[in-house]
Structure formats: C-alpha cells, structure tokens
Amino acid sequence: MDPATDPPPNGPPIPGGEPSPGGRDDLYAVLGLEPRASREQVERAYRFSLELYREGSLATYSLLDPTEAEQQRLRVREAYEVLGDEERRRAYDEGQGFLPPDAPVLPFPAPSSAASVAELPAVLTGADLRKIREARGLSLRHIAAVTKIGVRFLEYLEEDRFAFLPAPVYLRGFLQEYARLVGIDPRRAADAYMSRLPAKS
Amino acid sequence: MALSVSEVLPVAAPRTRRQIWSIGGGKGGIGKSLLAASVGWQLARMGRRVVLVDADLGGANLHTCLGLPAPPRTLADFIQRRASSIEEVLTDTPAGGLRLISGAADLLSAANIKHLQKVRVMKQVRALDVDVVLIDLGAGTSYNILDFFLLSDVSILAVVPEPTSIENGYRFIKSALYRRLRAAAPTDGIRQLVESALDPKNPYGIRTPLDLLARVDAEDPEAGRALRREVAAFQPRFVVNEVRDVADVAIGHQLVAACGRHLGLRASYAGFVHHDDAVWQAVRRRRLFMSDAPTSRAAEEIRQLTRGLVKGESLGSGY
Numbered sequence A: 001m002d003p004a005t006d007p008p009p010n011g012p013p014i015p016g017g018e019p020s021p022g023g024r025d026d027l028y029a030v031l032g033l034e035p036r037a038s039r040e041q042v043e044r045a046y047r048f049s050l051e052l053y054r055e056g057s058l059a060t061y062s063l064l065d066p067t068e069a070e071q072q073r074l075r076v077r078e079a080y081e082v083l084g085d086e087e088r089r090r091a092y093d094e095g096q097g098f099l100p101p102d103a104p105v106l107p108f109p110a111p112s113s114a115a116s117v118a119e120l121p122a123v124l125t126g127a128d129l130r131k132i133r134e135a136r137g138l139s140l141r142h143i144a145a146v147t148k149i150g151v152r153f154l155e156y157l158e159e160d161r162f163a164f165l166p167a168p169v170y171l172r173g174f175l176q177e178y179a180r181l182v183g184i185d186p187r188r189a190a191d192a193y194m195s196r197l198p199a200k201s
Numbered sequence B: 001m002a003l004s005v006s007e008v009l010p011v012a013a014p015r016t017r018r019q020i021w022s023i024g025g026g027k028g029g030i031g032k033s034l035l036a037a038s039v040g041w042q043l044a045r046m047g048r049r050v051v052l053v054d055a056d057l058g059g060a061n062l063h064t065c066l067g068l069p070a071p072p073r074t075l076a077d078f079i080q081r082r083a084s085s086i087e088e089v090l091t092d093t094p095a096g097g098l099r100l101i102s103g104a105a106d107l108l109s110a111a112n113i114k115h116l117q118k119v120r121v122m123k124q125v126r127a128l129d130v131d132v133v134l135i136d137l138g139a140g141t142s143y144n145i146l147d148f149f150l151l152s153d154v155s156i157l158a159v160v161p162e163p164t165s166i167e168n169g170y171r172f173i174k175s176a177l178y179r180r181l182r183a184a185a186p187t188d189g190i191r192q193l194v195e196s197a198l199d200p201k202n203p204y205g206i207r208t209p210l211d212l213l214a215r216v217d218a219e220d221p222e223a224g225r226a227l228r229r230e231v232a233a234f235q236p237r238f239v240v241n242e243v244r245d246v247a248d249v250a251i252g253h254q255l256v257a258a259c260g261r262h263l264g265l266r267a268s269y270a271g272f273v274h275h276d277d278a279v280w281q282a283v284r285r286r287r288l289f290m291s292d293a294p295t296s297r298a299a300e301e302i303r304q305l306t307r308g309l310v311k312g313e314s315l316g317s318g319y
Helices: A039-052 A066-083 A086-096 A126-135 A140-147 A151-159 A168-182 A186-194 B032-045 B075-079 B115-127 B143-150 B163-184 B188-197 B209-219 B221-233 B246-263 B277-284 B297-311
Strands: B019-024 B050-054 B090-092 B098-101 B132-136 B154-159 B237-243 B268-274
Touching: A039 A066, A039 B246, A066 A086, A126 A151, A126 A168, A126 A186, A140 A151, A140 A168, A151 A168, A151 B221, A168 A186, B019 B032, B019 B143, B032 B050, B032 B098, B032 B132, B032 B237, B032 B297, B075 B115, B115 B132, B115 B143, B143 B163, B154 B163, B163 B188, B163 B209, B163 B221, B163 B246, B188 B209, B188 B221, B209 B221, B209 B246, B237 B246, B246 B268, B268 B297, B277 B297
Parallel strands: B019 B132, B019 B154, B050 B098, B050 B132, B154 B237, B237 B268
Antiparallel strands: B090 B098
C-alpha cells in the first residue's frame, strides 16, 4: 500500500509517446522530437504542435493560461523556423553537438569525439553513460531498437537503479551492447559500470 | 547464477505474473464501468483468468454491465467480516474465466474504509489466484482511489473528449502523482513542499510537477533525484472513450504530449473507443456489447485496446 517502499513496476516499457519528458529544452524538445528527426517528422511534429497549442485546445487550455499558450505557439514557430530550414538546422545541430539526421550511426565513432576509448574512466555512472550517449545524439529508443533491450532497462541503467537491473551475467551483456553502440570499449565500460554494484549478499 | 526450475523443465505455458490493472478517470459518466467490463471480458476471451473489482462509489453497477443481477455478496461483506476471505464474495459471470467482486457502494470513500481495512482488501486482492485483477475505480480523487491507482501495474486513465472530463483527468493525474511524491519524500521539509504544491496559490509559485522538482532540486538535490525517479515510474495510460471523429482520436496524442512537455510525465495512449449505438442498445438490454454485438466498431476497438495493454504497446506519437 505504500508507494514509497513498494514502487509498482507499472507494466512493461511503453514505446511511443514523448521522448525524455521535461528533460531537455532544445529546439527539438519544443516540438517533442529527438535530434536526428527526419524532415518529415519535423513537418508533422510542427503541425501537431500548432494544433496542440491552438486557442481553445482541449488538451492544453486547462494546463496553460492564454499567455502561456501564446508563448508556446511562439516557441513552436521559432523552433520550426530553424529546424524546418535545412541550412539553419545544420548550423544549429553543429552548435549543439547533435549529429545531422543523415549521419550513419557508426559502432565506433571517430576518436576525436568526446569520451574516446582511451579516456574511459575506471568508474562509470549511469549519468556518465547518458552523457556519452547524448553527445552521440542517440536516443534510448534507437538503442532499444538496435539492441532489443527494453527502453525501461536502459533507463534503469542510466538512472543507476540497481535494484531493477537484471542479474550481473545479463547486465554485463546489456552494458556491452550499449557501450558498443555509443562507441566506447564494451568490456571496460561494463567493468567500470559494474564496479559500483553493491556486493552480492 | 543458478537456473530456476521453470528455466530447466519444459513448462506448458509460462504464466505471467499476476497483474493489477486499474481504470480511473476522475469523473463519472464517461463509460468507465463499461470499459472495465469489456476489457475484462476480452482479457478472459484471451485466456486470462480475470477478476473484476467494482470499486465505483458512485454506484456499483459492473454486474449490470455484465448482464447479471445484483450479486448476493459484495466487497462490503468482506470488509465488515461477514465473509472471511475475499474468495467468498466472488461471483461467476457468463464469460468463462471472468469473475466479479461486486462493489460496496462506498468502498473507497475515505470516510468509510479505514487504513487497516484497505490493507486487508489490498492484501487479499493481491493474493487472488488469477492473472489479472481489474479494478474499476469509480469517480473522484479520494486518497483510497489514488492509492489503488498508484499500486497498479497498469494504471489506465479514461477520458472522453469533453472539457470537464479532460480537466478532471489532469486533476486526477496531478493528485495521484503528488500523492506518490509525498509518500516518497525523504524529509518532512520536502513532504511539506509537495503538499504545498497541491494548493494552486502556494507561496512558491509551484504550478506543475516540473516546478516542484526544480524547487526540490534547489533545496535538496538528493531528494530531487529521488522524486524524479518516482515521476519517471509514474506512467498513466490514456484511453479516450466516446470518440466521434479524427480530431477526437487525436486528443489522446495531444494529452500524452501535453503531459510530457508541461507536466514532465511519461504518459502513453493506450487506445480509443468510438461512440457506438451498439453499445447503448446492448446496455438497454442489460447485455455487454462485446457478446451482444461482437462485430461492432466499439467491440473491435476494445479488442485492439486490450491486446495493446497486454503487450504494453501504445499508439505512436501522433506525428
């Protein structure tokens, strides 16, 4: 009965929906997108967001007062002016360190990028992993799709929720797959992450 | 790691862990009981052993939705200890695999069920030997209703495309989330902060869970992280009932987007059900449309919705 001591798992992971709610405030987030969204997705998300914030919208009128709704419409239009324009979007992505939408996702990116293999620290936290992943412009959903590891587990990894992680033998496999995708040394990354696991009782 | 017996021996069909599903909505008259009855019916059709719990305090009527007379024994008999176990108040339904616990009319109203009684109900509900316990929560945002919603494995929020229902839906979500955060607050100070957030005129200018988290972060970063984990684990699933056109269907996507962008919540859109005369014709005959009009649009949409809920799938992002 006590949600504090007994957090319900709330069922299996949910695909779809908004990416990283409330977590980012870049132009993509304004439109509910991940970086690397396709042109078509940008168009659709723009039209969706205009509808979401239009005057009298059922879904937002009780959450946002008229001034806030107007601000949102303004932000949506500003975001679209950049992201809907190929040139301006490229410049923006570069400034933010996002990969361009057409860049192939390499298993091992060029060594010049952040957190190269050699620089991997001896101890890795979930937050470190997330930083590395975000620097690569990779979404959890993308990683989930490629590795077939549930988004939920990936989130637990990045949130250091050890209690929810699988047995070490599986965890190691997950970590190595994750590491491979974000371009860090799989074995060392798994060691560095698992060094923090509470000792087995 | 040692393998468990079930991993070594061939087993007929892996039984999934028992799950508790609840359907809330904050507002009456949005077809919540029919939704619960039909989803429960469909789960049973899919081979699940299901117990429907009628916790609707506005008026227990799940039995009528299923075409049954008022059952002789209800949850009230269990609560008042006229029945010693919850099994004794189970009622069979015409659908094999689907049983009903009929509601005490005031089961979840805060004044009428004490904490210990609630724990006893919850314990026995959890111990039922079934696959899914599906609770029709009824209207309102009383603590008991929110608690049942919060401890469910699948928390379904039903709305209809009308302003009052959507407003109530948001109120329900915020109340449930704040109750969860309150329980998770590591210190008295943080708990008071969470409580003050419920007051729209609070002195901190906290209007949304995002505001609250920012405030908590400023006071106690450790507590902020703890509360963020609670927020991340809170994942209500919207069902939009009584839709009439494409714009109504789209409201589910908009609700999910609004929850993500302005409340910081990871909600999802489980599905929608069209307004369908076949439903009401069946209701008038005191029959469930799932069996009475299985080819109706609403029945097909319930089947889709239920399959999605079982698999944990939701409708895409809407764009």
